[in-house]
Amino acid sequence: xxxxxxxxSSYFQLFEYFSILILQNSCLIVVGVLNLLKLFDSLRxxxxxxxxxxxxxxxxxxLLHKYSDLQQENKQLLQDKHVLKQQLTQHYQxxxxxxxxxxxxxxxxxxxxxxEDKHITKLKINTLIREIDKCIVxxxx
Numbered sequence: 307x308x309x310x311x312x313x314x315s316s317y318f319q320l321f322e323y324f325s326i327l328i329l330q331n332s333c334l335i336v337v338g339v340l341n342l343l344k345l346f347d348s349l350r351x352x353x354x355x356x357x358x359x360x361x362x363x364x365x366x367x368x369l370l371h372k373y374s375d376l377q378q379e380n381k382q383l384l385q386d387k388h389v390l391k392q393q394l395t396q397h398y399q400x401x402x403x404x405x406x407x408x409x410x411x412x413x414x415x416x417x418x419x420x421x422e423d424k425h426i427t428k429l430k431i432n433t434l435i436r437e438i439d440k441c442i443v444x445x446x447x
Contacts, residue, residue, distance in 0.1 A: 413427060
């Protein structure tokens with residue numbers, strides 16, 4: 307009976323020892339599984355981050371392309387503006403020349419034309435003569 311009790315006691319000790327080992331290993335396994343789950347979550351997060359970075363890269367590339375296009379368009383518009391300014395200056399000069407010609411023609415028509423135009427021309431000539439006389443008097447003094 308003593309032997310039987312000893313054997314039983316040894317079995318209980320072994321059972322207790324193995325139970326503790328199994329429990330410790332189970333805890334390690336649970337901790338390992340939790341660590342693996344955390345790792346998978348980190349990997350999913352990394353995958354999402356990579357997708358976000360790829361999306362940002364794609365959008366940045368498109369934005370840079372649009373910026374380049376706008377720079378080119380702006381350059382072209384500045385060139386067009388310069389050409390239009392030159393054309394406008396030429397047109398102003400042309401208008402000025404035409405106005406001078408019109409005035410000359412008006413005077414010529416006044417000399418040749420109607421009595422009313424002749425009267426206006428005579429008044430202008432008289433005004434010019436008076437101004438010339440004033441200049442001569444000033445030069446004499």
